[in-house]
Amino acid sequence: MSFKSFVRNNPVYKCYILPLRQKYNAYVESKLDDEMYFTRRHKKIFGYTPDFKNPQTFNEKIVHRILYDRNPLYTALADKLKARIYIAAKLQNLALGGGEFSPLKDTDSLTTKSSSQESSQNSKQTSASRDTKATNPAQEDFQATQATTDLSAQDGVRDTTQIEQRFQALAQDPTFLDSSVSSSPLFAPIGSLTQLLFETNICPFLPKLYGIYKSVEDIDFDTLPQSFVLKTNHDCGGVVIVPDKEAFLRDSKKFSEAMEKLTKHLNTNFYTLYREYHYKDIEPRIFAEELLGERTQAPQFPSPDSKKIEKSDFHKSFLPLCDYRFHCFNAHIGFIQVANPTHTHNNLFTSHWQPLPIAYLNTPSTQSIPKPHKLDSMLEVARHLSSMIDYVRIDLYYIVGERVSRIYVGELTLTPNGGSARFDPELWDREFGTLWNLTHTDTKTNKNNHNPTPKHEIDS
Incomplete structure (x- = not known):
């Protein structure tokens, strides 16, 4: 020693x-200001002083985005609720393609099941908007739309064709991703989007949304199914897994700890912890979502992780899931990161499922990781979601059922690990950095870029 x-x-x-x-x-x-904070942290982790205004490596470019590319779109996509709207719109054409991508026909999933407090507030707001002219034309359009959908929601069933057309129209709208045009729902107040958020349940690539709440006191557990997940939309780690509602509610200690955890996350601005700016202005909410993996045969890593999870949060009827993370550079798949269920190992692959001899963040698992049967479909989903964005990580789950296999989108990550995850060998940090062509030009970047050509084919 x-x-x-x-x-x-x-x-x-x-x-x-x-x-x-x-x-x-x-x-x-x-x-320290943000720039000095990240410079100090980077030097401590990587052993050198970076030039974030002229970034060369993958991690340097992540921090460059945090410091200098403060696009409001990143805030919308980091919001786990608003991201559902983006995902449902961008994948709507896939959802209408038939076969594996055919839309869900469960009309019950389109019924609004949000907390009575928030839904009633929205109803009052939309009712008032019919009597008073909105000062913002975009808000007037949203309020009028919501008033219409609230009336039809009384029957408990939505017209799926109209909903499909709505998301198609959003995807085709050139202002959908433009924060300077306030008509886009991605930049509207979260409280005005309740009905539209529940309509995202039509998207077969999203877990079912069961409820949206402003506080733990608003959660009506009677309306929730037997299994679900409670999450916060504005940060990382605000997750409570409930595989058995009755057992969860009976265990007063576990229930109290879960409510305290959610409240703590709800009251914490994630930006103040790690200086990732795009989290700063997200309106915090708790939401209830479908717990994936019930009675399935999902790809998983053998014994060690499964036993750990089964002893903690998971019921025997649920299986732990792998997290397939597609690092995308403007619809180009740079590499695929597979995280084991407990996120203690990462294995990297090319888009053709060729293993890469790299350790990233955590050591690679020694277990064999099979190629997903629907890898081509997963790549297509990732490409659709990452088009028009110079870099984004698309997190997917692949669940193998008895009759059909399903692909789910977990979340979109703009600044993975805040630019603090080391590569081993270190040269891969620079080589993956060459795949990221920064579109932000407020500071001079890549003026003297002498990065070597990657020695391995990453994607073709």
């Missing part, structure tokens, strides 16, 4: 010195 390891494992260091160091570092970082 080295002297450094000996000191760090010493109880005196752990109990007294380390907490003081952590407090001191937190104090120092609190006094």
